[in-house]
Structure formats: structure tokens, C-alpha cells
Amino acid sequence: MNLSIKLPGLSIKNPIMPASGCFAFGKEFSQCYDLSELGAVIMKAATKEKRFGNGTPRVAETASGMLNAIGLQNPGVESIIRDEIPFLKEKGVPIMANVAGRTVEEYVCVTERISPYVDAIELNISCPNVKEGGVQFGTHPQLAGEVIEQVVQVSHVPVYVKLSPNVTDIVEMAIAASQAGASGLSMINTLTGMKIDPKTRTPVIANGTGGLSGAAIKPISIRMIHQVYQAVDLPIIGMGGIESAEDVLEYLLAGASAVAIGSANFKNPFICKEVIDHLPKTLERYGFSSVEQAIGGVHHEKAGSHLLRS
Amino acid sequence: MINELMSILSHEPLAEDTYRLVLHGKMVHEIKEPGQFVHIRMDGFYLRRPVSISDYDPLNETITLIYKVMGDGTEALTKQNHSLEVLGPLGQGFPIDQIHANHALLIGGGVGVPPLYSLAKQLRRKGVSVTSILGFRSKEEAFLLEDFEALGDVHITTENGTLGRCGRVTDVLSEMAGNCDMYFTCGPTAMLKAVANDLPDTPGFLSMEERMGCGIGACFACVVPSKDEKGYKRICCDGPVFRAEEVVL
Ligand SMILES: Cc1cc2nc3c(=O)[nH]c(=O)nc-3n(C[C@H](O)[C@H](O)[C@H](O)COP(=O)(O)OP(=O)(O)OC[C@H]3O[C@@H](n4cnc5c(N)ncnc54)[C@H](O)[C@@H]3O)c2cc1C
Ligand SMILES: Cc1cc2nc3c(=O)[nH]c(=O)nc-3n(C[C@H](O)[C@H](O)[C@H](O)COP(=O)(O)O)c2cc1C
Numbered sequence: 001m002n003l004s005i006k007l008p009g010l011s012i013k014n015p016i017m018p019a020s021g022c023f024a025f026g027k028e029f030s031q032c033y034d035l036s037e038l039g040a041v042i043m044k045a046a047t048k049e050k051r052f053g054n055g056t057p058r059v060a061e062t063a064s065g066m067l068n069a070i071g072l073q074n075p076g077v078e079s080i081i082r083d084e085i086p087f088l089k090e091k092g093v094p095i096m097a098n099v100a101g102r103t104v105e106e107y108v109c110v111t112e113r114i115s116p117y118v119d120a121i122e123l124n125i126s127c128p129n130v131k132e133g134g135v136q137f138g139t140h141p142q143l144a145g146e147v148i149e150q151v152v153q154v155s156h157v158p159v160y161v162k163l164s165p166n167v168t169d170i171v172e173m174a175i176a177a178s179q180a181g182a183s184g185l186s187m188i189n190t191l192t193g194m195k196i197d198p199k200t201r202t203p204v205i206a207n208g209t210g211g212l213s214g215a216a217i218k219p220i221s222i223r224m225i226h227q228v229y230q231a232v233d234l235p236i237i238g239m240g241g242i243e244s245a246e247d248v249l250e251y252l253l254a255g256a257s258a259v260a261i262g263s264a265n266f267k268n269p270f271i272c273k274e275v276i277d278h279l280p281k282t283l284e285r286y287g288f289s290s291v292e293q294a295i296g297g298v299h300h301e302k303a304g305s306h307l308l309r310s
Numbered sequence: 311m312i313n314e315l316m317s318i319l320s321h322e323p324l325a326e327d328t329y330r331l332v333l334h335g336k337m338v339h340e341i342k343e344p345g346q347f348v349h350i351r352m353d354g355f356y357l358r359r360p361v362s363i364s365d366y367d368p369l370n371e372t373i374t375l376i377y378k379v380m381g382d383g384t385e386a387l388t389k390q391n392h393s394l395e396v397l398g399p400l401g402q403g404f405p406i407d408q409i410h411a412n413h414a415l416l417i418g419g420g421v422g423v424p425p426l427y428s429l430a431k432q433l434r435r436k437g438v439s440v441t442s443i444l445g446f447r448s449k450e451e452a453f454l455l456e457d458f459e460a461l462g463d464v465h466i467t468t469e470n471g472t473l474g475r476c477g478r479v480t481d482v483l484s485e486m487a488g489n490c491d492m493y494f495t496c497g498p499t500a501m502l503k504a505v506a507n508d509l510p511d512t513p514g515f516l517s518m519e520e521r522m523g524c525g526i527g528a529c530f531a532c533v534v535p536s537k538d539e540k541g542y543k544r545i546c547c548d549g550p551v552f553r554a555e556e557v558v559l
């Protein structure tokens with residue numbers, strides 16, 4: 001079974017990667033399995049200076065998912081280059097750097113510094129948990145276009161734009177990213193939500209709102225990828241609630257070329273490895289002989305042909 | 311750290327809303343020190359539940375947990391009788407091998423009491439005298455009293471006065487602290503803070519709690535500000551046990 005896939009900047013042996021913020025910089029999970037088994041690693045967001053993030057509690061459980069408001073805590077781009085990237089390089093796994101910022105200048109500066117050390121950039125214009133930057137850029141096509149254009153100019157590697165689902169028209173955002181020079185899309189970041197504790201009559205998360213992730217958001221992500229795949233000609237890294245090889249196949253069929261697994265790593269730290277192991281049999285069971293063959297499958301289906309399959 | 315389907319050897323009520331759960335499995339051989347915890351996964355719950363290891367026995371390959379029903383997750387836990395998916399052991403416990411003390415003061419509040427039990431046993435084994443202050447809401451919720459009494463002096467406080475002194479652990483702290491040269495405490499953060507403030511000149515260790523995502527150091531859900539250059543610690547992997555002077559409460 002051929003699981004390999006070629007994407008801008010990333011020649012990966014399988015389409016599975018851990019999602020940004022759910023895997024830190026890999027050290028913890030290297031106790032669980034050999035990181036070189038992964039298609040690639042998407043690192044925790046990098047900002048120019050170190051950030052301490054939001055107050056605690058930062059997470060809350062929800063039905064089939066969770067809320068988080070970490071607030072982009074990270075040691076800053078220089079420390080990531082010095083203390084974190086060498087470890088991943090040594091493991092021989094392709095690396096994607098998630099870049100965040102408050103201003104266009106910060107996005108540009110971080111990209112300039114980090115892009116020579118990694119295989120691709122994931123531009124995070126979709127974090128709902130910080131007051132400035134983040135999702136502000138990710139919900140206005142024009143602001144998004146401006147920051148993407150400038151980042152693409154300074155980046156040494158292809159730029160994937162991570163889209164926010166907190167918009168009315170996801171296609172409009174995808175088109176803006178494409179026109180601004182993005183090489184790919186990452187979909188989706190978390191949906192803004194809230195949980196209230198009746199005992200204290202206050203939101204459970206110190207930040208008030210948090211980003212919803214996990215199985216609960218998978219249908220939304222699938223729908224958005226299905227829409228965007230038809231509208232723009234960019235490879236999509238799909239994410240949101242993936243927990244099994246069947247979920248991966250669903251993403252491929254909707255139009256993703258690769259996928260990222262986020263919160264499920266918390267439930268089961270071995271999840272990425274297990275999904276990689278199960279993927280060949282799952283593809284085979286549904287009649288595919290490679291990952292490539294399944295991408296966008298739902299769009300290639302002829303009217304009525306599903307009747308023959310079931 | 312392993313993820314193991316551990317069999318349940320016994321699971322019984324210990325006090326009001328409080329249960330003792332004895333698990334059997336290989337995980338016990340990986341425990342380094344008292345105060346580490348496990349992360350329990352249950353069907354129907356997206357996040358795992360962190361619970362301290364109260365006692366462990368490598369010979370019989372058992373791990374004992376003591377937990378209180380606080381919400382839906384711990385309520386569902388009471389229904390488990392066959393086996394349980396457990397990730398652990400996690401975190402840094404009390405560094406028992408590096409502890410040099412003559413007389414230790416243990417201060418536990420509510421479900422902060424369990425991790426102090428195996429610590430108390432191991433301190434005694436090292437020849438350290440142990441005095442314990444255990445605080446509960448009421449007599450009905452108190453547990454492990456005889457177990458601690460077998461290891462040293464025990465002082466009980468209850469908030470409603472149904473057992474021991476009426477009040478909180480900090481109300482008896484000053485009377486006990488005199489002849490102790492090190493303290494160990496686990497309980498709600500407000501209690502840890504009060505204890506650390508009352509014993510500024512005694513070296514001490516605190517075991518902390520926070521809501522967790524991953525439990526292994528990857529998600530930054532469980533941070534507490536620290537006094538070092540880095541500025542924070544992750545409770546799940548740098549702790550849950552810290553030296554009192556390391557963290558900012
Ligand atoms: C390191 C550590 C060790 C612990 N050891 C013990 C122990 O030995 N015995 C014991 O009874 N309890 C212990 N706790 C607390 C225990 O984890 C919570 O009481 C439990 O998670 C509550 O789950 P629930 O579903 O019943 O409550 P809910 O309130 O419904 O839980 C909702 C969410 O909040 C989290 N949560 C709620 N309260 C806490 C809390 N105090 N700390 C961390 N997360 C919380 C839950 O894990 C869950 O994700 C420990 C906590 C930590 C962090
Ligand atoms: C605790 C946590 C932290 C996250 N941090 C980041 C981050 O730093 N940058 C980012 O682009 N996305 C971040 N995300 C979003 C995830 O990368 C992912 O897009 C989202 O969680 C959906 O996938 P999932 O349902 O598999 O978790 C974070 C998610 C979680 C749960």
C-alpha cells in the first residue's frame with residue numbers, strides 16, 4: 001500500500017501528522033513511539049518573544065471534545081530554533097513550523113527566522129484565544145491577504161495557511177489565501193466556544209471563551225474541506241476530530257491530501273502511530289490502493305455509482 | 311510511562327463519596343517515587359482523569375488509588391469493576407531518595423491526603439519521624455486515619471467539627487511545626503499557599519492540582535508560574551510535586 005504523498009515542501013511517507021499545539025515539540029511523545037514513523041510534525045505555535053499564555057484553567061471537557069485557551073504559550077522563536085528543532089531534525093521527520101503573531105511585522109519576523117530550519121510554514125491566522133492578531137487576521141479576507149503576501153515573500157519554504165472555521169464563508173478565505181500566494185491550506189483551527197459552571201456561575205475556562213476541538217467538530221471540518229476543495233486548487237491538510245483510520249479516509253475523500261491529529265493525542269498518546277498502522281488495511285477495505293487515489297474521492301464519484309459500491 | 315489495561319482487584323467505599331481502587335498490572339514497576347499520578351481513560355469522556363497513586367506494591371504488582379466523587383467522571387469511575395485503561399506513572403513525585411530530614415510534617419487536605427500515604431510509609435522506612443495533619447470536611451468524609459496513626463502522630467481537623475479540631479489544617483499548623491525540619495503538603499491550592507506562608511523557613515514540598523489535557527507535558531494546560539528564568543512549570547510533568555520555593559502560588 002502506497003501511503004506516501006508529495007506536497008509543496010513536504011515529501012512524506014504517510015499522510016499523518018500531529019496537529020500544532022497538541023504535540024509540543026515532540027519530546028514527550030518520543031517516549032511513546034519513534035517520531036520518524038510520522039509523516040511530519042507540526043510544531044507548537046512560535047511567536048517572536050516567549051509568551052506565557054492565559055490564566056488557568058485552560059481546558060474544559062465537552063461532549064465529544066474539549067475547549068482550550070492556552071494562549072499560544074511558547075518559548076519564542078529563537079529558543080525553538082536553538083532548543084527544539086535540533087531534536088526533531090535528529091529524528092529525521094519533516095517539520096512544519098506554526099507561526100503566530102500580533103502584527104504583520106511579527107508574522108514576517110518569525111517566518112524569516114524560522115523558515116530556513118523547517119520544511120514548511122503553517123501560518124496561524126486562526127487562533128481564537130489571543131486578544132490581538134490570530135483570528136483577527138483569519139476572519140477578514142483582506143487582512144489575511146496582506147499578512148499572507150508578506151510572509152510568503154520572506155519565507156524560504158512553502159507557506160500553508162491555517163484557516164479559522166469562525167467565518168460565514170470559508171471559501172472566501174480560501175480564495176484570499178490562494179490569491180495571496182499560499183502553497184497550501186490547513187483546515188481547520190478550533191471553533192470559539194464556552195462552558196459555564198453552574199456551581200460558580202462563571203465560565204470554566206479562565207479566558208472565558210476557548211477553542212472547541214475533537215470529534216465534535218469533525219463534520220464541520222469535513223464540510224468546509226468539501227467546499228474549499230471545489231473552489232481552490234491548493235493542497236489541504238485536514239484536521240478536526242480525527243481518531244481513526246476511517247476518519248482519515250473521510251478527510252481524504254472530502255479533499256484533504258494529508259491530515260493532522262490534535263486533541264486525540266491527549267486521550268491516547270499512541271494515536272498517531274496506531275492510525276498509521278491501521279491506514280493500509282482501511283484503504284484496502286474501501287477499495288483504494290494508495291492514499292493518492294482517495295484524495296477528493298467524493299468529488300470524482302459519478303452519479304449513481306455509489307449504488308454499485310454499497 | 312505506559313498505557314495499560316489494568317485489572318481491578320478491589321473497588322470499595324472508604325468514606326462518604328470516597329472510594330479505594332486497587333489495580334493490578336506491570337505499571338507498578340515504573341513508579342519512581344511516591345506522589346506520581348495516573349491518567350484514567352473511560353468510555354464517554356473525552357479527557358482522562360488524573361488521580362494520585364496513594365500506595366503501590368511491586369511484589370504483588372498493585373497500585374492503590376483513593377478518589378472522591380466530584381462530577382460525572384469520578385461518578386462513572388465508581389461503576390468500573392473489571393478493568394481500567396490507565397496511563398502512567400506520570401509526573402515527578404516526592405524525591406524520597408534525596409530527602410534528608412529527622413522529623414517530617416505531612417499536611418493533607420481532602421483528596422490531597424492519598425498521595426501522602428505512601429510518602430509517609432517510605433519516610434518511616436528511612437527512619438524519618440512523621441507527624442500528620444489531615445483535614446476533611448466532616449467525620450463522614452475522613453479516611454486513612456488508622457493507616458497514618460500507625461506511622462506517627464496524627465492531628466485531624468474537620469470543617470464542621472464532627473471529628474478532631476473544628477477548623478482547617480492551618481489552624482493547628484503553628485502548634486505542630488516547631489520540631490519538624492521539613493514539610494510535605496497536598497490539597498487545594500489555597501491550602502498549599504496558606505501552608506507555605508505559615509512555614510517560610512522550613513524546607514517543604516507541595517503537590518499541586520490543575521485541569522489537564524494531555525497529562526504528559528505537551529499541551530501547556532496545566533502551568534503554574536515559577537521563579538526560574540523559564541517562568542513556568544507544567545504540573546503534569548515538572549510536578550505535581552514541587553519544592554515550595556520553586557512555584558508562585
Ligand atoms: C495530579 C493530580 C492528582 C489528583 N489526585 C487525586 C486523588 O488522588 N484523588 C482524588 O479524588 N482526586 C484527585 N485529583 C482530582 C481529580 O482529578 C478530579 O477530582 C477529577 O478529575 C474530577 O473529575 P469529574 O469528572 O468527577 O469532575 P468534573 O468536574 O465533571 O470534571 C470536568 C473536567 O475537569 C477536570 N477536573 C475537575 N476537577 C479537577 C481537579 N481538582 N483537578 C484536576 N482536574 C479537575 C476533570 O478531569 C475533567 O476534565 C487529582 C488531580 C490532579 C491534577
Ligand atoms: C490544547 C490545544 C492547543 C492548540 N494550539 C494550537 C497552536 O498553537 N496553533 C495552531 O495553529 N493550532 C492549535 N490548536 C488547534 C489544533 O492544531 C487543531 O487545529 C484543532 O485542535 C482541531 O483538531 P483536533 O480536533 O484533532 O484537535 C490547538 C488545539 C488544542 C486542543
Ligand code: FES
Pocket residue numbers: 521522523524525526527528529530531532533544545546547
Ligand atoms: S496537561 Fe498537558 S502539559 Fe500538562
